[in-house]
Amino acid sequence: MYKILILAALACSLSAVAYGAGRGFNQATHLDSTKVPRGCATCHNGFNFKTGGGASICIICHGDTSRLSQEYKFIPKKFLPRDSELKNVETDFRKTYHHPVFEPLAARHRASETMPESDPKAPRHATCADCHNVHYSSPASKFAGIKGKRTDVISSITNEWELCYRCHGDAANLPGRSTNKRALFASTNPSYHPVEAEGRNSAVVSLLKPYKEKKFTPGDVSRITCGDCHGSDNASSPSGPHGSNNQFILVENYSIRDDQPEAPQLYALCYRCHSRTSILSDESFKYHSLHINGRTTGSSFQGTSCYTCHDSHGSTENKYLIRFNKEVVSANANGMLKFVEKGLASFRGECYLSCHGVDHNPKKY
Template structure:
C-alpha cells in the first residue's frame, strides 16, 4: 500500500500536467516553440524543451512566479498622442511587469535563450536563425518591436471610461474573462477598469488567430471589443466591398476595417499607429483598394478613387504633402502661418465619412465630410470679420471645414475685400456676398437669370426658398472624367477653381471659356447675349448701348470680365458685390443706386464720354 502523501503528490502532479498539456499542445506548432523542433526560422540549436524559454517550476525569476526568461531592464519610450494628452487621459510612464515578460524577447535587448533555470542552473540556450547563430531577436523579423514603443498600440495604459471623447466601449472588458476574449489586468479602481497589456490581445500559447490574437479581428471584431468609433458602422470603410486582403483574413475593405489603415505594431504613422505616414496611409502604396496613383481606371466596388495623382499632378492643390504639422485636434496656432497644412484628416473623418457629395443648392456638409471638424463664426450684428469662432464637431455646414484655415480663426490669411479672410466676406451682415453662410441679399432676381439645371431656376431667388452655394461649387478638380475624383484636392486652374475665371479687366478669345466658372450658375444667354433676366439696363445718361441689357453691353460688346466689376466672395462696403478699384485691380471708383437705377463711376468710362454713367432697371429691385 502506497503512503497517502505519495498518492496525494501523484494526484497533484497529474492535475498540474492536465493544466499544462493543453498550453504546450497549442504552442508546439507555433513560432513561440523555440525548441530545436520548432517550426519557425528562429529556434534553439539543440534544446528540446518547449516551455523552458518562458516558464520553470523552480528557481524562477523572484519578481514573477514560474517565470524563467531574463527580463529586460531597457528604458522604453512609451506611446503618447496629442489627442489623448489634450483630453487629460493618463499616459503610462513605463512598461508594467506583465508586458515586460513579452518585451524581454521582443524589444531585442535580452538574449532569446537567457533563462534562470535549465535542469537546475541558469543558462543561455544557444539559438539560431535558419542555421546561423543569433543572440537577440533579429531586427528584421515581424516580432521585433525595439525599445521605442511610440509606434505601437499603448501597453500598460489604463482603460478609463471616465474621460470624454475617447470612444471606449462601456462596460469595459473583464479582468478574468473566458478563454478567447480580450482581458484587462489589475490595478483597477474608479473609472479605470484595468490596464491593457500585451496579453490583453495576444495569447502566446496558440496562434488559432493570426499574430497570436485572442480572437478574430475580421470586421475589426477584436479592435471593437474596446474601441467604439462614432458612426463607424455606416461609414464607407465599414461597408465597402472593394477587395482588400490582410493577414487577419477577409477579402474586402469592410472586413479589414481598422487594419486597412492602422498597424498595431511598428506602424510608420506616429502617433496614431497608422500603416503609413499621414496621407500615405490613404494612398496605401501600390494598392488599388485605396486612394493611390496605382489606380488608373476607377471601377465602382472594385477600386478606390485615385486622389494621389490629383494632389501630386495638379498645379494648384491643398498642401497635403507637408509632414509633421498636423495635430489632432488642430488649433489656430497649428493651422496658422508657418504651420499651414491640409492633411486628409483635416477635412475628412475616416471613421464616419460616407459615399456622396453635398446637394447643389444646399450649404450642408455632404456625406464625404460627415464627422469632420470645423469652426462656426460668431458674427454678431456687424459686417466684416467675426469677433470669435466656436469649434464644432461634427460640422453641419461645409464652410465650417473651410473656415478653419481661410479666416481670422487662424493667422496668415490675406486681408482686404478680395483677401483670404472668407469669414469676413461671407458674413451675412455684409451688404452683399455669395450665399455661403446665409440667404443672399440680392433678392427678386428672375429665375431665367440662372443657368439651366441649377436649383435657382425653379425656386427663384426670393430670400425664403433661396438656395445656398458652397465653397466646392466653385473650387475643385478641373477635370471631370469617370476616373477623376471630385473635391477641392487639386486643379490646374488658378485658385483651385473647377473652371476658368478671368481675373483681368478684359477677356480675350472666348467669354464662354474664360468666364466658364461664372456661367456655371449665371445664364450665359442672359449675361452675354442679352436675354431677359438681368435687372441691369444701359442707355441712360450717356452710358451707351441704346437701351440694351447692361451685362451684354459690358461682357459681350466691350469684353469686360465679371471680376472687373464684381467681387467673388463678398463685400463689406457695397451691394451687388460691386468691386471698387484697389491694389488688385478693378475699374469702379464710385457707385450709387436708387429706386429706378443708379450711377457708376469707373476709369473705363473715360473713353465713352465721361467717368460717371447712369443706368436703369429692367424690372424693380
C-alpha cells in the first residue's frame, strides 16, 4: 500500500522540473534525460524508500556492462546511456577491502538519519546513498545534497573529508582500532597530512615532485586528499574509496607489521610521495635506516614499519606525525613513553621508550 502511494505521488511529479522546482538541482546528472532516459522510474520502480534503495539499482548502470543490456532489454539501445560513459564501480566493491555496500548492514541506512552517529550501539553501515545524493550530484558538484558536520552545525558539504567525517569522525560507534579522523586532521594539531590545510613542517626533505610543503610556484601540490591514499589499487578504476585489493582500501600497499625486512612494495604508499632513497639514506631522521632496515649484524631484528612511529593521518600530540604503535613500543624503565622535538628543521629530538628490548631513556638524535 505504502509503495503504491509513493509511486502514485511520483507519477504526479514525474518530471525533473516538477520535482526539482526551486531546489536548484537541474544540473543533476541522473535527472538529465539525455543521460538517464527513463527518468525517475529508472530507480523508483520496486524501490525500497526506507533503506535508500540499496546498491543493486545503481550497479545496473555502474556495474558489469552486461547488466545494463539485460535489465533494459526492451529499450532500444539508442535510448540507453552509452557503456563508454558509465563508470563501473562494481569491480572495486567486489575486492577484499571495500565499503560494505553489498553486506546486509547497508540496509540500516535511513534517509532521515543524522550523522555522525550519536548512539554507540548503532550498527555501522555504508550504502551508495550515504555518499551520493543522485538527485543533486553532478560532475561539478559531486557531494551536492549530502549533509555533514561543520564545527557544530550540520549543513551541506563541499569537501571530500567532510563526507568521510560523517562516519569516521565524531561517530560514537567507531569500531575497534579506529581513530577519529576529524580530530587527527585538525589544522590546530602539531602535525597532520595536509588534507584540510597546508602542513606545518617546512622541511619535509623527502617529498617528491610535484609535492611541496608549501605552495610557492603554480606547479606545486601542497595539499592532498583522502582519495590520494584511499581508493582502488587500479589507477584506471573510477575515483572514490569504493574498494581495493590493498588493505585499508589503499591505492598502494602499506604494511603495518613489525619485524620484517624493508622492500619497496611494503611501504609503496609512502614512497609514492616520499623518496625511498631520501628516507633510507637518513636525510632527515638520522636513524631511519637503522629502524626500517634493522641491524645488519648482532641482532635478529629485521626492521619495522613506518606505522610503528608515524600515524598516516595526523597527531594531536607530536610533530612529524609521531605516534608510537603500543603493540610494539612500550614505556621505558622509568615508565616514560614520549617524543620530544628539538627544533623544526634541525632534525634533532629525543625518545623515551622501550622497543625490542632496547631502553631509550632517552635516546637522542
